[in-house]
Amino acid sequence: MARTSKRKVRLESQSLQENVSVKTYMAGIYARLSVDNHDGKEISIETQIEMAKEYLKSHTEITLYDCYSDLGATGTNFQRSDFERLMQDVRDGLINCIIVKDFSRFGRNYIETGNFVEKIFPFLGVRFIAITDQYDSIKQADCNEALSMHLKNIANELYARDIAEKVTASKQAKMKQGEYLGSIPPYGFQIEKIDGKRTLVSEPVTSEIVREIFNRYASGETFVSLVKWLYRQKIHRPSDYKKYKTVYQQEGQQLRQWERESIRFLLTNDAYIGNLVQSGKHMKEQITAEHTHEPLVSEEVFYRVWERIEGNIKIQNRRPLRKDTMEDIFRGVLYCGECGHKLSRMVTERKASYKEVKTFVFYSCPNSKRIDEEKCENEQITFLQIQKVILHLLKKEFLLSSTQMKKLMEFNKEAGEKRKEQIQKAQDELQKSVDGADRKISSYYLEYRNGSISQAQFLETKKKLEEKKEQDRQALRDLHTEYSSIDRMVDKQNQFLRTILKYKSCAELNAELVQNLIEKIYVYRGKRVEIIWKWNDEFAKVMGGTDDEK
Known part of the structure; x- marks a missing residue:
């Protein structure tokens, strides 16, 4: 040998x-x-x-x-x-x-x-x-x-x-020469290369629609009437025109109404009178090149439309704001159960008598005003109607006495401490496993040196031990995350109980109660209300009860 x-x-x-x-x-x-x-x-x-x-x-x-x-x-x-x-x-x-x-x-x-x-x-x-x-x-x-x-x-x-x-300098030079650098042309135009420059030219069909919109608004039509006219004509809004590549609705295509803001943006874009205003990513100011392409509307019509829009803005600014001193306690939690959209809040004042004026607050789905396929059939609901349902549910759902609620708070705290002890014990065991991995590797190395096992066996065993050590470390990280969240969860659950205890016999809602108890409120047709409470499944089993009420 x-x-x-x-x-x-x-x-x-x-x-x-x-x-x-x-x-x-x-x-x-x-x-x-x-x-x-x-x-x-x-x-x-x-x-x-x-x-x-x-x-x-x-x-x-x-x-x-x-x-x-x-x-x-x-x-x-x-x-x-x-x-x-x-x-x-x-x-x-x-x-x-x-x-x-x-x-x-x-x-x-x-x-x-x-x-x-x-x-x-x-x-x-x-x-x-x-x-x-x-x-x-x-x-x-x-x-x-x-x-x-x-x-x-x-x-x-x-x-x-x-x-x-x-x-930036290169882009500015091209813009001043009238070259269009944008990726998508304004509605009514298309991009063609003329003399090596990307230039805006009128698109035959959409350019006529732009002219008609300008003429109708200049003659006295409103944004609402323009939205209805465009929908009756089955004209796709700009985003859907880009999506479908067709101006008018074809079979199998969804027709959605134009937004008023889209029409306002179109009517105030001076690209339609031949001016090109662009700004690059690094530009500190906009670059304007006048009359760089064929205008779609005359300056007379454009400025008549502009003056009318500005006049409407001034009128709206002069209007006295409606008196709304009531706090919106349902902010961020009220949704339409039919389409999922957040409900809008409206405030009105009505004369109850010669001297008395009452304030009414009601909520409605913004999609109820649409005229296309996304129109929502949900109806309005008043603040008082929602409040009545929630107060009824509070009294029905939370029948525990004050003593029982205090005991439940103590139980939550004790359960949290017990779980923390279990986590601590599991962490100690995992840490022992992690610390023991290096000792085992050293032990197997000595066996290899003594000839008890081969080099291949040693390396394979070492690899498995290191993989197990990494798994244990990940488990330790997960347990640490859970441990640090227990006190926060117990505080959250007990805050929930304290809120119920505080407002158990209240006659009206307030922001603290809604924000601490309610995750979401869904309102359906027929004024049916569904409430998603802020508690987890285990907590719900202890408290019991149902989530919706007609």
């Missing part, structure tokens, strides 16, 4: 010991491609991710969890969808390592990028790697390396600013 040199055994032992003690990482690869990539110099999303995967092959202590990418996203800020998903996974403890191609892919804002790398990631225990910049946060960085990182971040930010200024 061949002898194994002591040096070889020593090296092999050292290698396995390092394998036992090296920290493992779950990594997220992040890639970004800027909206300002006009010169083709930036590396594609796929290439960035592939570069990071190649890097992982030589770093076995890092396991890939997921890839995150933002295509067409600027690096000057961090409001990016997949970056936010990446940070959420960091906060959830799913990943503890972030890999990027270089600092510029992570961000071009010097201050924010430095804040993440130097403060946020170390606080969260996250390892940060920028491959081509040869930066790894777990390595001891000297002053020269730190200075190099800062200089690269400053250069990235200056580059982003320079590109933004050049793009």
